[in-house]
Amino acid sequence: MSSPPPPSLRALQAASIAILTSTAGLSASLSFFVIPRLLESPTPVLIRQFSRMLSAAHAALPLPLVLPSLLHAYLAYRLPGRARLLYAAAAALTLSALPYTSAAMMPINRKMLAKARAVEAAGAGAGDVLVEEITADEAETAHALADSWALRNLYRPAVAFAAGAIGLYAALS
Template structure:
């Protein structure tokens, strides 16, 4: 079988690089960022969680969609590898409904907590900590912990799609 043209090789390499990089970045949120946030007092946790979501939102939308589109195009262009690229594309695209159905409710709850913290508008964090009851503190920490656990699907799916794309490119 002849080697694919350089443009196809570039698309293969791009999709693999984006997926594996995205998998690592997304996993780092669950394994490194959230555990550090869980050590923080509740108001700090809530504010920092919101900032983390904002930063992640700025970085992750394109890496979630582009590899799926690239794999769908590769499935179209390389019919002998249609199944592999179609599976990789489908797996890449599953992160979008998963994020919407599973992650967004947690995000909305934490953002509501942030509005509560901001509404208190107290200058000293110690005073604000006293105003937040123990049950609210547990809830914020529980939400962050749940987010970290639920987030693990996204890097796993991205990594699996990247591995499938790599296998398709090398086979």
């Protein structure tokens, strides 16, 4: 039986698990609670609020995805045997959210931010008629984009939770 890791590594294990599981909950809440409420809004309001949600999420979520992957990579480097493989897998899984976000989420973000700029340029009293002219293509309506964003966003909390669970398993084994 191997000796338990030193308290400093235990603290890193706990921090990575706490950060990842908290991030999973926060990110999932955007898809399960925020976007459905936005979809109930008139188009100009949805566009403005989606833009504000993106700004808040960009301020809060990137670090909780990068930091745990670095912690897991360090733990994989420091701990021997099976734990090394588990932490390496958790680090890779966590980091997979970054290219996924760039490929799957950023195109939607750019389209919605362009719509937000168009609504702001049109003025506060733009109304639905102007927004319908801006979003004439049905597949590109603000509501369809927000719905697509919510679905695609589910990958990020899933991998954060899975990486946290792998980290917990590695810490307990």
